[in-house]
Amino acid sequence: MSTKQSVLTGWRWLRWLPPTLAALLIGLACTATERPHRPLTVTVPVAGCAADGGRENRQEANPSPADGPPDLAEWEAAMVDYGRRRGDDLLGESNFQAQLNMQYYDAQRVFLQIADYTGDDDPWQRYADAAESTYKTYLEKNDFQIAGYMRFPHGLFMDWRRNGDEQSREYLFRLRETGAFATPEDPAYNRLWRDSRYSREIAYAIETQVLAERAGAPAQTYRKDLYVDMALDHIDAWLTGDFGHNDEQWRFCQAFMAGLTASALIAYDDHLESTGRDRDPRVLARIETLSDWLWQTMWVAGVGGSRGDWYPHESSTLGAFEYVQPSVEGVGSEDPAPDLNLLIAPMYGWLYAQTGAARFRDRGDAVFAGGIAMASLEQNKIFNQNFRSSFDYVEWRRHDASAVED
Template identity: 35%
Template sequence: MSKRACIPFAPVTQLAATFLLLLAPLVGCGSNSSSGTETGSARAAGDVSPAVLQWQHNMLVFGSRHCSRETIQTQQTWEGGVWYYDGARAFYQIADYSGDRRWEECARYVIEMYRSYVLENQGQVPGWRVFPHGLLEHYRRTGDERSRDAVLLLAQGSAFAASSGGPDSALSRETAYIINAYLAAQELGAPGLELPLETAVSYALGHIRAWIDGTAASAKPFMIGLTLEALINLHGRTGDPRVPDAVRSALNWLWDTGHLAAGHTFPFILCREGVRSEECRTLQDSPAPDLNLLIAPAFAWLHFVSGDEESAVRGDRVFEGGVFGADLSAGKRFTQNYRWSFDYLRWRAGITSFVQQPGAAANVQLARPSMSGR
């Protein structure tokens, strides 16, 4: 078999170029030097979705660009930085996906800053700044008790920890985040720790009902994605039978109500007729592809657990719209896009872990674009 063509990349740093070589089997660039045949899971470049290739390319190029200890320490908790949306979690996933542990150093830069912020404030941080996953992963990998303490403080002391979020759908993000914090704290098995998880879950399910039946004045698609992420996390831990139907209902409503066929994205906000808030007046018609990858994984999960092909097609369109439409120049937007899009690829590949099955993303075949925009 002759050596197959390699997709051309132009990494902006030597670090990105190094990691690209490690990912070569995923993108059709790997070969046996003596025989010219493919190695491992390498595939012809034409066999891999262009969106997956671009996603990998962006991961390496922009990931290396935002892996700067100096920048992270200088910016501190500025919400445009890579720490926001849990940069440590994103970098740990890059490490697992690529098989290169050097990305863990990038995660450590974020942990140093964010953990200090949480500990110094005894966990009393705003509800939209609750990011337990990276801290939990740092504790798993290093045994550092300070990261464990920070997770527990977020679950008990952050702004909406005592109230479990809230019943108003305007608090959907904060409710989703505290669900994640409760689940992370439970995983740590802290003795005597009682957390009102069920209350938060009931609120989140109520938010979905409010969006669908129109009792909510508005809905932000990316916050719907965050709610579904939290409920999917819950299902993975408890098997809660309410979750699949809730996810399906929310995604069907979101697609029917807000999907923009041009660019396969959603507006920043969806507003009930007659609502005249500033955001509704200025952003209701504004496409927001930077936020697509906070939504796409939920479609992939629904397909993974139910076999629903329409969810796969829709999710692939949303994934492609985000990959090709997002601006990743700011750290925050990079982490938005890599917070849980790894899960999107896992579920579309039909696997549970890239650590156990490296290179599986090369098997992801996205549905062909629909000319009708469905």
């Protein structure tokens, strides 16, 4: 085993070192050998947000094994180790605003997923209960009149399905009906929310619609269809650069926002099939194009540095997506952001399960590996965002698809 391989394979012990020392060791390991370069198997037009970007990825991901992501054991270890730490932090916090911040990205969902994955109720149910109490208190204090980016339906749905909590089911239904971004049929909102600056809020609204239906609420087909049309418009804006306005502060793409939109559209499309309806052909086509576009225009194949100072490092075997394309003052720069990789990986796992195309498996594993190795899990929010939907990636990646060459 090479020096590079031995250091990166045993990445877990690096987490116990000071960030600067860990970054130095990773940098030394990454320069030990040259990383093989493979040309892209599929290319897309460089348009939209990427037209003004400073980089373009021309490298394909290295081939992955068919039986599952190579870094699965590391993901599982981080899930349990850091999950216990973050759960204990939540239990030990007495300030409500701090608790609410720790809950962001739906900590209840995260802890219940860990419980289901490991088969252990304790301590994960206790952590989930604390997150549930915090979120329900927030909803009650605001009479459910909440911001669209605070709409987190999954934990409530899972609590009802897993534990039979009828209050969680009731709160899920109210979450669908109340608060910002609840009425897409309003003519003013119908037009306004097609602006991609609202992509996260629309993604969360789609997921709330789907989960409420799964919990037995009457379908709101008209509203749901409007949300889906809006989400597809957001993808088109990122891909083409046609944002419908000239406000330079909002003419950009963030890969993690694209990941949230993709996850919502996938939930919608899978729900159609699970209820005996035909899939929406627009979803697979758009997400496939989006994933190719993100890989070619926003993927940084080699990343070095440490949290707060990530940068392209050609010899590194670890990659991440740029935070934003192009750089926008007040939003962020094109520097890589590995903390967000695992919000983006799921679309590649789903595409692999749907199509069997090897590039989605290989790219997804590269995104997954970069997130596991470089994400800073010392903050509850970042831990939650890394384990919000990466369980979906693991499930789809294990799909028995016969990989086909692109």
